[in-house]
Amino acid sequence: MEEKRAKRRIVLVPVPAQGHVTPIMQLGKALHSKGFSITVVLTQYNRVSSSKDFSEFHFITIPGSLTESDLKNLGPLQFMTKLNQICEASFKHCLGQILQEQGNQDDIACVVYDEYMYFSKTAAKEFQLPSVVFSTTNATAFVCRSVLAKVNEERFLIDMKDPEMRDKVFPELHPLRYKDLPTSAFGPIEGMLKIYSESVNIGTASAVIINSASCLESSSLARLHEDLKVPVYPIGPLHIAASAPSSLLEEDRSCIEWLDKQKPSSVIYISLGSLALMETKDVLEMAWGLSNSNQPFLWVIRPGSIPASEWTESLPEEFSNLVSERGYIVKWSPQMEVLRHPAVGGFWSHCGWNSTLESVGEGVPMICRPFTGDQKVNARYIESVWRVGVQLEGELEKGTVERAVKRLIVDEEGEEMRKRAIGLKEKLEASVRGGGSSFTSLDDFVNSLKTKDSM
């Protein structure tokens, strides 16, 4: 194949939210280490601060985008729809400017955009630049979204309301049940299906990069490759391959000192990611259950995640009493460091894909309480495919919370899950090492940028 003059710049377009910013910045770091210059196009909302890891990256903010209060008012689904409408023109303008400044169109190797920033593909096409989709969820969730984008909306709505159907396995998506499908808690199903069909329609994109590894989901990756008819590159877990701190919130490191005082594998760490919200009654059931389990716990409660509360002040005194006995609360933790800490024996998670990879990547078993979207897919896989966790389904109740904690931290069953999680950790580490599947996949992607016919 003919070698072209090396194109050295990659333009990244992240979704402005923690769970998406983190992996795309890690991808940027991985590509930078392969010799590419990185330009990150940001919206005005949730900007990445340029830490030393990204000091050589070029950041551009496109004007006219949405603000934090827009997110609150619109909710994530509408926010993303609107963001895609607003950003299309400003991104085209921005790309035009980058090209003009460089004076050489050939210098941009490709535009890598988060699958939910689908406006990017139009601009890339207009300037005849190769575009590549980056999925921050896993391949199984991508397959699900492709299936959902094609369902009969009316029929699907009826099925999803039927309790018997909800427990049934969805055709061709074994072991996922109807209730495990990545439907959204953030708005009506119609809006969600529209976003899904936009995001899975990869248009003229020439490849898909996924933050996953073939040891986790080889059949979904194969299916995706077959469906999309373009190369699919599983290059994760990126937090192991190219760790790069990109927290949008300030981390409270005092929890590490607290962990230092706890016994090995005794602490349950609780964090529901950057978007999930909690009901006051659930917070209380959790506090009761955790307290009754007699295990120490470290709990991240994000400001604004409890209704009518800046932080925890609207909760009754009972909550503080329960927590003060053996718990520690922070607003935001250095999560990867927490999961690596020997005192941590289990992770109560909403099962966002980053948290899932980070937990399995440290061999920590999980209590799964998914909230929305792909988290339900991940929870099902954690419990019944990888068998490294237990899922809490239905109403949250202090008795079930207490039992789940004991199953994970105290019982033999938890020990078995921990062993399997450590087994997966080893496989994941091997996949990003020289010769491993994700390592090779990243190399294949980089090589594809150098050959004329593959883009």
Ligand SMILES: O=c1ccn([C@@H]2O[C@H](COP(=O)(O)OP(=O)(O)O[C@H]3O[C@H](CO)[C@@H](O)[C@H](O)[C@H]3O)[C@@H](O)[C@H]2O)c(=O)[nH]1
């Ligand atoms: O106290 C905390 C809590 C979280 N994190 C980090 O924040 C990220 C959270 O990401 P994730 O677990 O994926 O959750 P969300 O923020 O909810 O992520 C969104 O994006 C993910 C990737 O697309 C999806 O899988 C989720 O469903 C979606 O909600 C992780 O890297 C954590 O390490 C911290 O650093 N400190």
